[in-house]
Amino acid sequence: MKxxxxxxxxxxxxxxxxxxxxxxxxxxxxxxxxKEAVTKAETQKxxxxxxxVVMPEMSGxxxxxxxxxxxxxQQLPVIICTTKNQDLDKLWGKKQGADEYVTKPYTREDFLKAVRSVL
Known part of the structure; x- marks a missing residue:
């Protein structure tokens, strides 16, 4: 199970x-x-x-x-899921290493399709 x-x-x-x-x-x-996510990613694999994207202290x-x-x-796939829906935002997300970029609001199907595409 993933x-x-x-x-x-x-x-x-x-x-x-x-x-x-x-x-x-x-x-x-x-x-x-x-910041807690960094620790969880390292310890819980x-x-x-x-x-x-928009969060206090550290952005997505x-x-x-x-x-x-x-x-x-570094090999861990990352999906950015945000209300920031401008082309420049998407480009910036990809430049940061995002594997997928999903904009809110999203459908259940679009969300899960993005998840399946990187797993």
Whole structure:
């Protein structure tokens, strides 16, 4: 069973993403803090990280860049899931190392399609 680490500071979004993933058969780890996500990624070795962008202290872009620079987590696929839907945002996300970029609001199908495409 694949494990997914979900990072979002919005309790409602975090709950929704976790629900979709659990219903699809994934094991889910979650946090509302990007700095804590770095530690969880290193210690719990998930198969995928899904992160929001706009969060306090560390953005999802910074989280993605941190994971991709670390030898322990650089192979870990990252999906950015955010309301930032401009082409420039998507380009920047890819430059930070994101494997997929999903914009909110999303459908359950689009969300899970992105997850399956990187796992």
């Amino acid at each position: 494990t997914v680490l979900v990072v979002d500071d919005s309790p409602a979004e975090l709950k929704l993403m976790c629900l979709y993933l659990k219903e699809a058969g994934y094991l889910v780890i979650s946090t509302d803090d990007a 998930p198969d995928l990280v899904i992160t929001d 872009f910074e989280l993605c860049r941190t994971l991709k620079k670390s030898e322990a987590t």
